[in-house]
Amino acid sequence: MPLSVKKGAFLIIFLDGEWLIVLEVKNLNKTYPNGKERIQALKNINLKVEKGEIYGIIGLSGAGKSTLIRTLNLLEPPDSGTVEIDGKNIVKFKEKELREIRREIGMIFQNFNLLSSLTVYENVELPLKIAKKKDRKDRVMDLLKLVGLEEKAESYPSQLSGGQKQRVGIARALANNPKILLCDEPTSALDPVTTKSILNLLKEINQKFSLTTVIITHDMGVIKNLCHKVAVISGGELVEKGEVFEVFTNPQSDATKELLLEDPFVEQKELYVSNGVKYLNLQFKGEEATQPIISRGLRKVQGVELNILKGSIEDINSKKFGRLLVELKGEEGLQGQFLEYLKENEVMVEVL
Numbered sequence: 253m254p255l256s257v258k259k260g261a262f263l264i265i266f267l268d269g270e271w272l273i274v275l276e277v278k279n280l281n282k283t284y285p286n287g288k289e290r291i292q293a294l295k296n297i298n299l300k301v302e303k304g305e306i307y308g309i310i311g312l313s314g315a316g317k318s319t320l321i322r323t324l325n326l327l328e329p330p331d332s333g334t335v336e337i338d339g340k341n342i343v344k345f346k347e348k349e350l351r352e353i354r355r356e357i358g359m360i361f362q363n364f365n366l367l368s369s370l371t372v373y374e375n376v377e378l379p380l381k382i383a384k385k386k387d388r389k390d391r392v393m394d395l396l397k398l399v400g401l402e403e404k405a406e407s408y409p410s411q412l413s414g415g416q417k418q419r420v421g422i423a424r425a426l427a428n429n430p431k432i433l434l435c436d437e438p439t440s441a442l443d444p445v446t447t448k449s450i451l452n453l454l455k456e457i458n459q460k461f462s463l464t465t466v467i468i469t470h471d472m473g474v475i476k477n478l479c480h481k482v483a484v485i486s487g488g489e490l491v492e493k494g495e496v497f498e499v500f501t502n503p504q505s506d507a508t509k510e511l512l513l514e515d516p517f518v519e520q521k522e523l524y525v526s527n528g529v530k531y532l533n534l535q536f537k538g539e540e541a542t543q544p545i546i547s548r549g550l551r552k553v554q555g556v557e558l559n560i561l562k563g564s565i566e567d568i569n570s571k572k573f574g575r576l577l578v579e580l581k582g583e584e585g586l587q588g589q590f591l592e593y594l595k596e597n598e599v600m601v602e603v604l
């Protein structure tokens with residue numbers, strides 16, 4: 253049974269003795285000097301990440317992603333605000349406490365950050381050595397097995413592909429059983445096939461160990477494939493956040509819409525204008541995406557004709573999202589009946 257305890261204004265929830273909110277950021281601000289002035293890289297950031305969640309932070313270049321992830325483990329100290337891990341504000345921590353808490357925060361990087369003079373085995377072993385752990389061999393070999401690199405234990409980073417290097421980075425980040433894994437653009441340097449395999453590995457690790465994961469990226473595909481929740485950062489502010497499916501199928505902020513425009517479904521709306529014909533952009537979410545709604549509608553409203561110009565179905569965080577661009581012909585009244593039918597069946601309709 254979850255036990256609830258009131259503390260100050262916050263309701264803090266424990267589940268089997270563990271904190272449900274692993275990471276909480278409150279009113280975080282960060283500026284950098286810029287000549288005589290200062291650049292505000294982060295503006296009043298608030299974020300809550302629950303245990304076992306994969307939380308993506310997406311934004312365009314210069315939005316503040318790197319600054320944010322670096323303040324989460326205090327590689328960059330914030331100007332104001334708090335970063336709480338398991339309810340402890342680590343901004344107040346002294347050097348020794350920080351060293352200890354950083355062991356509980358694993359991190360992987362865009363450029364892998366492996367030590368080139370050490371073998372794969374030694375790279376993964378390093379955090380265990382620093383933490384003065386004994387009997388390291390079994391742990392290192394288990395980690396290498398987890399990431400599929402047992403055979404490469406004695407290789408050096410220069411002898412590995414990009415994907416293999418990132419696997420070593422992941423094994424190293426997991427060495428001390430972290431509470432949270434921070435991923436800084438982990439697939440930016442990889443090709444699409446290798447990206448997919450690294451995202452699958454991160455998903456598998458998340459499911460196996462319920463490992464809370466925060467990932468920053470500029471790549472929408474990473475968020476759609478991997479994350480449960482997403483926050484959109486723009487000009488140092490979190491302008492939109494929520495479940496990935498909701499945010500991407502019903503974007504509210506200009507920044508989210510701009511990110512989605514990178515992959516437009518309907519290009520150049522002005523192309524779709526013609527007398528007596530309606531061009532429709534239809535969106536089907538969840539269950540509706542897999543139902544034969546269109547063919548049923550055509551049987552129901554006899555006399556309208558429909559031409560499919562373009563279609564797609566996507567898997568966003570394990571939910572289906574279908575889109576169709578169609579041309580609707582027929583008598584005005586019948587077209588209206590067909591549109592009504594679509595709306596009754598929860599299809600989102602945009603008449604272009």
Ligand SMILES: Nc1ncnc2c1ncn2[C@@H]1O[C@H](COP(=O)(O)OP(=O)(O)OP(=O)(O)O)[C@@H](O)[C@H]1O
Pocket residue numbers: 284285291292293311312313314315316317318319320470
């Ligand atoms: N060390 C620094 N000194 C001064 N300004 C900085 C510093 N680091 C970042 N900035 C500025 O802070 C803002 C946010 O930068 P940040 O690197 O966090 O963005 P980003 O979203 O990670 O961008 P990218 O995807 O290009 O890496 C930018 O305006 C950047 O110029």
